[in-house]
Amino acid sequence: MSNVNALYQQRIAAGDLRPDPVQQDVMPQFQRIADGLTADPVKRGLFRRAAPPPAPKGLYLWGGVGRGKSMLMDLFVDSLGDIPVRRVHFHAFMQEIHSAMHEARQRGVDDAIAPVAADVASSVRLLAFDEMQITDITDAMIVGRLFEALFAADVVVVTTSNRVPDDLYKNGLNRQLFLPFIELIKGKMEIHELASPTDYRQDRLQGSQVYFAPNDASARAQISAVWTDLSGGEASPLTLEVKGREVVLPAFRNGVGRASFYDLCGKMLGPGDYLSIAQEVKVLVLEDIPRLSRNNFNEAKRFVTLIDALYEARVRLICSAAAQPEMLYVEGEGTFEFERTASRLREMQDKDWGQSDT
Template sequence: MGETTLQRYEATVRSGALDRDPAQAQVIERLNALDLALRDRSRSKSGALSWLFARKKEPVKGLYVWGEVGRGKTRLMDMFFEAAAVPKKRRAHFHDFMIDVHARLHEARQAAKVGKAPTGDLIPGVADQIAAEAGLLCFDEMHVTDIADAMILSRLFQRLFEAGVTVVATSNVPPMELYKDGLNRALFLPFIDLVRQRMEVVKLESRTDFRREKLGDNGLWHAPADAGAEAALDAAFTALAGGPGAPATLDVQGRHIPLPRAANGVARASFDDLCGRPLGAGDYIALARRYHTLVLDRVPVLDDQRRNEARRFMTLVDELYEHGVKLVASAEAEPDQLWAGSEGYEAFGFARTASRLAEMGSEEWLSRPHGRPDSAASGATTGLVET
């Protein structure tokens, strides 16, 4: 069945690509135990008594790994995902997954309107679709801020677990802090209970921010955003794109998003172009899929008066990170000084964003291929991997 999660971790440490960290090793032990449990179940289902398992699908208890930003949670989960010997598996950023869920719900509603699908609660049907596609779901960055997500998660995941799906997730907060201070949070609490029942909650205690540790002086982040920075971005775009480029348009579900310049997989836009307009995660996903490099001009210092722009910027960076996009930018300040507002969700989110921007300036990041890990493994963009 191939290397286990633990074997992959040990090989990575031996190669020098990762330093051994006691806290990370503890999480790897839990992920490896889950890996072995899934392998045992797979062998049992393929054995002579497999008919017993066809009657009732009991999921292997999953994992919820949380800890402060930059501790290596995503990398550890990816090692597990790559090793997991599951016939069908899916790895997704939680943002992307919920976009997919809402798209499926919309399709189901449209079908119900014309009599091509049953009416009533559509969530069980969508959950059954997802369960048929993947017996293992791995989510990076599970955090909930949208009430539309919060109100359906309990029913959605209850059905997934009933269908035998195993779930692994990373998060920056413990389950009890998900959707903290959110509207109608009492209706969200059953989801937290479900997570604690169906997933082992593990904290990654590591003290080292592995992203910041790898940050090198690669000339990718230029602050302040002065004439020298603009000249550096001009030179970078020309070199990467092979010329001055031309205006381009990104089409997303019938909407047209103009980009000032693009060529050969490289796009150039200003902060206001991408974050000063009402764009969302779906738009940034489309951008990240189409372009392997983004040259971004004039990222400002943000505060409470620009919360919407701040949230869009955080989402943009998340999607660039998820898709392995290279970022060259000019800004008014260094990444960890971009938020000048009050404490709260944005301050917390910007700590994660600054950490990711640090990693995106490293030599290792520059050598990473464009595309999501799950897409690369499957040869598709759906995140579904068959082994």
């Protein structure tokens, strides 16, 4: 087991990170949890078995995108050594919970949350969630009881979020039923804002090329290098459930998604799907945009809808394409309407694009 602050200082010394006093301020919170997880059992008398130490309060680390929340949590997880811990994106975790509950119901279990929570609690002492965000009514109805069971089993939770707890599931359907969960978070977790003025994700892209055309070997190599830099070279698929259907981003990590044009525009996706993607990702790497015409009219329409969703959500777009925006769609029905999309693609290449969202 390592000291998380020591790992942080090592990254600074290696030139991988810049010193940030706001990031430094959260280190005692991580150390508090690590100390609690490794505390000695509590002695209860000469003839009684020592009891496990009480679980430390968890941590709810919130702040704007690109402030280093996920990076700090990953450092903390890396510092824990042999302590059973799982680090997972919150949305992916909830998808697993839904699947496990479905299997439990098929076995005839009436209260499916109980055995699912017990299975999770038996395998970990700490759950590290990236990007807690509640946007789905089904998740909102499940998450309270699930976390109650996890906390009762002394599972410690550390999570990052872009929202203060009081803004979770804001304006959601039947939100009053969700409010006890917010109070549960406040009671079981320390709330810490990471209010750094620096958006490190944008800094990485500052002045960097984000639109690569033509889509040749050089473009593919450059966009892969950008992806590796932003994701650390590690990623897993992200499955979003939209109105009972699954929408899959093939690669996702720390708010950065990667997909091909075909993945998102070659399939029968609609505005709701693209809005859900835009809510989940802060940066999207989109590859292999072809020339558009009457021959792929449906794909072109979906591409227009996708760009609109990304634009409105201020998502940073990095893409490779067959041609510059103005030359992507030069013949056939829809060329006039595409002029707005081409203009947005140009605007989204600006070095300051997306910063107003933070």
